[in-house]
Amino acid sequence: MSDTKLPRKQVSGYILGMIPLTIILGVFRLAYLKFFFDSLGLSVFWTIIGLVIFMFINMTNDPIIGQKQDNTNVEKRGSRRIFYIKYFSPFL
Structure with missing residues (x-):
């Protein structure tokens, strides 16, 4: 940089x-x-608890998914992002 x-x-x-x-x-x-x-x-308490749980799950899985995408073989798949969007978006 x-x-x-x-x-x-x-x-x-x-x-x-x-x-x-x-x-x-x-x-x-x-x-x-x-x-x-x-x-x-929902009460404010349960909403905050749910959002905090979501933040911890997101904090854990985002680096794992990012590492997996960055290590994708571009020559074999054609593109890093398109492969994952095409095949894994139905699960969202």
Whole structure:
């Protein structure tokens, strides 16, 4: 990685590109919590417990899945990501 700084215009472009994503994620998170509280009737305590359990599972499996994808034989499969998206997305 180089130590040169990016121009201010390029950094501003990256920041402006993140604004729509941040807005969409914020709306989704509010709807997600509203679903747990209003539709399912869960208390705040159980919602937080569920989210913490999810965070620990995600914290454990993300590096394992990333390592598996990075070690994929690109010449044999054609692409790292497409192979996993094509064959494992039905399980999601």
